[in-house]
Amino acid sequence: MNKLAYDDGSTWFYRLRETTAFWMFLILLGLVALFSLISPHHAFLSVNNFFNIALNASQLVLLAVGMTFLLGAKEFDLSVGSNIVLASILAAKTITALAGTPDEVAVGDYPHLGLAVAVGVVVALGSGALFGLVNGLLVTTLRLSSFLVTLATTAIGLGMALVLTHGANVPDIPRALQTDFATYRLFDLVPLPVLLSLALVMLLWFVLAQTRFGVHTLALGSSVDAARRAGINHKLHLLKLFALMGVLCGVAALLDISRFATTNIGGHQTDNLQAVAAAVIGGTSLFGGMASVQGTLVGSLIPVVLGTGLVIMGLDSFYQLILVGLIVIAAVYIDQRNRQTRF
Amino acid sequence: MHSPQQYLAAQAAPANGGAHLPSVGRREPALQAIGITKNFGSLEVLKGVSMELYRGEITAVVGDNGAGKSTFMKVLSGEHAPTGGQLCVNGKEVLLRSTQDAQTFGIETVYQDLALAPDLSVAENVFLGRELKAPGWRGRIGMLDRPQMLAESTRILTELGAKLKSYRATTQSLSGGQRQGVAIARAIKWARHAILMDEPTAALGTRQRDMVYEAIRAAAQRNLAVLLISHDLPQVLALADRIVVMRQGVAIANLVPAEVTVRDVVDVMLGAKPT
Numbered sequence: 001m002n003k004l005a006y007d008d009g010s011t012w013f014y015r016l017r018e019t020t021a022f023w024m025f026l027i028l029l030g031l032v033a034l035f036s037l038i039s040p041h042h043a044f045l046s047v048n049n050f051f052n053i054a055l056n057a058s059q060l061v062l063l064a065v066g067m068t069f070l071l072g073a074k075e076f077d078l079s080v081g082s083n084i085v086l087a088s089i090l091a092a093k094t095i096t097a098l099a100g101t102p103d104e105v106a107v108g109d110y111p112h113l114g115l116a117v118a119v120g121v122v123v124a125l126g127s128g129a130l131f132g133l134v135n136g137l138l139v140t141t142l143r144l145s146s147f148l149v150t151l152a153t154t155a156i157g158l159g160m161a162l163v164l165t166h167g168a169n170v171p172d173i174p175r176a177l178q179t180d181f182a183t184y185r186l187f188d189l190v191p192l193p194v195l196l197s198l199a200l201v202m203l204l205w206f207v208l209a210q211t212r213f214g215v216h217t218l219a220l221g222s223s224v225d226a227a228r229r230a231g232i233n234h235k236l237h238l239l240k241l242f243a244l245m246g247v248l249c250g251v252a253a254l255l256d257i258s259r260f261a262t263t264n265i266g267g268h269q270t271d272n273l274q275a276v277a278a279a280v281i282g283g284t285s286l287f288g289g290m291a292s293v294q295g296t297l298v299g300s301l302i303p304v305v306l307g308t309g310l311v312i313m314g315l316d317s318f319y320q321l322i323l324v325g326l327i328v329i330a331a332v333y334i335d336q337r338n339r340q341t342r343f
Numbered sequence: 344m345h346s347p348q349q350y351l352a353a354q355a356a357p358a359n360g361g362a363h364l365p366s367v368g369r370r371e372p373a374l375q376a377i378g379i380t381k382n383f384g385s386l387e388v389l390k391g392v393s394m395e396l397y398r399g400e401i402t403a404v405v406g407d408n409g410a411g412k413s414t415f416m417k418v419l420s421g422e423h424a425p426t427g428g429q430l431c432v433n434g435k436e437v438l439l440r441s442t443q444d445a446q447t448f449g450i451e452t453v454y455q456d457l458a459l460a461p462d463l464s465v466a467e468n469v470f471l472g473r474e475l476k477a478p479g480w481r482g483r484i485g486m487l488d489r490p491q492m493l494a495e496s497t498r499i500l501t502e503l504g505a506k507l508k509s510y511r512a513t514t515q516s517l518s519g520g521q522r523q524g525v526a527i528a529r530a531i532k533w534a535r536h537a538i539l540m541d542e543p544t545a546a547l548g549t550r551q552r553d554m555v556y557e558a559i560r561a562a563a564q565r566n567l568a569v570l571l572i573s574h575d576l577p578q579v580l581a582l583a584d585r586i587v588v589m590r591q592g593v594a595i596a597n598l599v600p601a602e603v604t605v606r607d608v609v610d611v612m613l614g615a616k617p618t
Contacts, residue, residue, distance in 0.1 A: 211485040212474045215467055222460035229458045230472030231443040289462025 020283030020334045021295030027327065028298050028305060035309035044312050051191055053304050055259075058197040059252045061300035063271055064278035065204050066245035068296045070146070071279055072208070074221035074288025075139065075238065077245050079150040080252075080275060081268035082157030083131040087253035088263045089161050091124035092170035095177075095257075105172045113174055125250040131157060132246020136239040146242075154272075161265060169263045182258035193255050200251065205293035217241065221288025274303065277324060281331040290335070302327060371434050373398045373536040373568035374419065374450065379428035381414055388414045390592040391428065396537050396568035401559060403571045403583035407612050410589040412572045413455075416539050419570065420452040421445035432536055449535030455542045457526040461515035465507060466496040468514055469529045499528045503558045520551025527558040537568040544575060556582055576605045588612055 016022050036045035043049070063080050070077050096105050098116035110116065131153070138149045184192050208214035219227040220234055228234050257263060280286060281302060282295025306320045372395035381389040389411050396402050404412050417423040419430070421439035429436050432448045439445050442452065452458075459468050467474075470492045476482035497510045505524035507517065514522050523543055530538045540559065544552045552575075559582060563569050573579050579586060580600045588596040588611045596611050609615075 207485075210487060212476075212487060213485070215463070215471070215474060215487070219460045219463055219467075219471055222462035223458070225456070226458040226460045226468075226471065229442050229452075229454065231446060232472050285462075289460065 019292065019295070020281075020331055021292050021298055023334055024281055024283070024295060024298045024302065024327075024331060027330075028302050031302065031305050031309060035305070035312065039309065039312045040314075044309055047189065049308065049312075051185075051189065051194065053301065053308050054194040054198075055191045056308070057300045057304040058191075058193045059255050060271075060274055060278060060304070061197055061201060061297055062248045062252050062255075063275040064282075064296045064300045065201055065293055066248040067272075067275040068279045068282070068284045068291045068293055069204070069208065069217055069241050070245055071276070071284045071286060072221045072288060072291030073217045073238065073241055074224075075146040075241065076276075077132070077135060077150045077242065078147065078272045079131070079135060079154040079157055080245065080249050081271035082154045082161070083128055083246060083249035084253045084256060084268050084271060085161045085263070085265055086131060086157045086164075087124045087127040087250045088257045089164055089170055089265070090127045091120040091250075091253060092173050092257050092263050093164070094123045095120035095174065096170065096172050099174060108172070108175070110174045110176070113176060117174075117177070121254060124254045125247055128246040128248070128250025128253065129243050130246065131249065132242040132244070133239060135246070136242030139242070140235040140238050150272075158265075165263070165265065167265065169265055171262065173257055173261045173263075175261055177258040178261050182255065193259065196251070196255075200248070201293060201297055208291060208293050213237075213240075218289055218291060221285075221291070223289075277328050278303070280335075281324075281327055283331065283335055285335055286332075299331070370397055372396055372431070373433060374570075375429075375431040375434075376415070376419065377429040377431070379415065379418055379430070380426045381411075381418055381423060382426045388592050389418070389425070392589070392592070392594045393428075394587055394594055396570055398536075398566045398568050399563055400584040401563050401569045401571055401582055402585045402587060403573060403579040404587050404589060405573065405576065405579060405608060405612060406589035409591075410612075411592040412589055413541060415589070416452070416541055416570065416572055419445070419537075420450065420539050446533065450537045450539065451530035451534035453523075453526045453530050453538065453540040453543055455545060457522055459514045459522060459526060462513055464513060465500070465510045465517075465525050466492045468525055469496040469499070469532055471529075473533065495532070496528065499532050500524060503528055503531070503561050504554065505558070518551065519547050520554045523547065523551070523555045524558055527555065527562065531558075531562050531565060531567070534562075534567050537570065538562050539570045541572045542574065543571070544573065544578070552578070576608055580605060580608070590614060 036042055066080070067077065095116045098119055099105055099110035099113050104111060135146070135150055135153055138144060139146045181192050186192060186195065208217065216227065216232050216237055219230070219232060220237060224234055278299035279296045281299030282292055282297065284291040284296060303320060303324045306323050307317050310317045310319055374396040376392055376394045378391045378393055379389050380387070380391055392411070392415055404415070406412050414423060418425045421442045421444045424440060430439060431437065432450070437448050439448070445452070460471060463471065466489070475488040475491050477486040477488040482488070493510055500507060500510070503524055505521060505528065507521055514525055517525065527543070543559065544555050547555065556578060559569060559571065571579070571583060583600055586598040586600055586608060587594050588598065588608065590612060598608065598611070
């Protein structure tokens with residue numbers, strides 16, 4: 001059958017198997033099967049473990065999906081880690097400042113917890129969006145490469161976070177964020193952060209695959225001249241994409257302080273590369289024009305499954321880095337082979 | 344002078360006012376340029392070019408390199424604002440500040456580089472920037488009507504005689520002639536008055552050129568005014584209804600293809616023959 005014969009009765013399976021996401025999904029299933037079979041007492045094969053994996057991937061997948069949009073438009077955001085750190089610090093400081101007096105907060109008493117958390121959420125999302133907007137404005141108005149701009153704002157953002165905290169993590173974040181949200185399991189099974197991330201991923205899949213916004217995003221990545229001549233306001237669209245990435249960083253920051261009840265100033269330095277790797281594993285092209293949110297979801301799960309599986313097997317989880325690197329190479333190879341068609 | 348919004352309003356309710364210019368000859372031109380000048384700094388590239396494009400007619404613009412053909416076309420397509428002169432669509436003076444303005448006035452352009460997004464499908468390219476929304480609630484939440492976009496693109500390209508194996512395929516997987524066909528199909532789909540084409544057969548093989556020439560004829564048959572810039576003089580003579588020769592930023596001659604030879608046209612282009 002001809003590769004381009006889709007209009008002539010080719011099957012959905014034929015189309016599916018031409019996508020990188022499909023092959024990566026098979027790899028994911030293979031890894032799950034392998035670890036389930038060979039882990040001691042089949043410890044890997046449990047619903048609880050699967051939800052733990054999903055919980056551990058819930059922050060990465062948000063960043064990776066935001067990166068998917070940016071890569072689809074042939075842009076980068078290397079500053080996601082700094083954005084998360086800054087947003088989490090601002091949110092944590094807001095929550096601890098509003099939840100009660102310093103003395104009350106120090107002893108774990110939070111009389112105004114609801115208000116404090118609500119304002120903290122707004123601050124985290126606003127800070128993330130503003131960070132993203134600044135990136136977007138620098139890229140569109142100064143016409144600088146997003147790679148270089150976000151490399152610079154990585155340093156600026158982290159610097160601001162260190163200035164605000166003098167290098168110390170923000171203490172006394174209410175434990176209720178952990179117990180009532182981050183570790184709370186709906187029906188004693190599904191962690192709430194997983195539901196939140198999954199809902200956002202589904203929404204963003206719809207936006208990329210089914211709406212004008214998604215087509216314009218890929219058009220920009222494919223040919224900015226073609227997009228501009230077709231009447232697409234490319235600068236405004238890029239601003240929206242960077243702001244979207246920023247908002248997702250804000251959500252990730254909230255998940256971060258909720259899960260660990262502290263900020264994590266030194267813990268997000270490789271978030272940018274992990275997000276890019278997850279997107280590329282899922283079939284998003286580094287060269288713009290091709291992006292897949294469902295692929296990114298798979299790409300975000302593979303490193304976590306590998307890490308969890310290796311730990312359960314009693315092996316050093318550092319092997320995860322080598323294996324993820326090999327999978328990235330395989331994904332890029334499949335991507336190169338299949339660039340001729342898109343669905 | 345009409346902005347795109349005023350023009351659209353005037354189209355909806357035919358003008359009482361409006362800057363109507365007298366039509367030239369027996370018909371009103373679909374697109375008219377009057378004394379267009381264009382300077383880049385101190386360099387005067389267009390020195391008062393006047394031209395009329397009529398519906399159903401293919402007007403070829405020829406000239407040596409540097410004659411100002413492409414600059415003139417970019418003024419008509421809204422890419423360059425003219426330094427002076429007037430542009431009229433259907434007899435109404437218009438202001439083209441961007442390619443979007445030109446599109447709003449019903450003028451479509453087939454660029455030399457085609458301006459296609461190589462990673463998007465044929466249908467996505469045909470509808471790029473003007474995508475169809477799905478009917479009902481699906482459209483209200485922003486969902487595209489992909490089946491309709493695919494059906495429309497298939498219909499136009501089939502009518503143009505372009506044979507594609509798939510209309511879902513990315514345009515980068517198509518041959519040069521097929522890509523050209525997609526660009527022309529997009530222009531035909533959206534043009535209401537005129538199509539401007541800059542070297543549409545450059546870098547194409549003979550068979551692919553014939554396919555593109557058929558598509559150009561099809562555009563004219565749809566009662567659109569076609570402006571064609573080309574260096575392929577034998578084909579220009581075979582295809583065009585009128586030939587305008589430009590030299591050093593001026594339109595120096597209006598030729599009827601049936602009355603001239605390639606040698607005559609070259610002589611006028613190079614100034615070896617009086618106009």
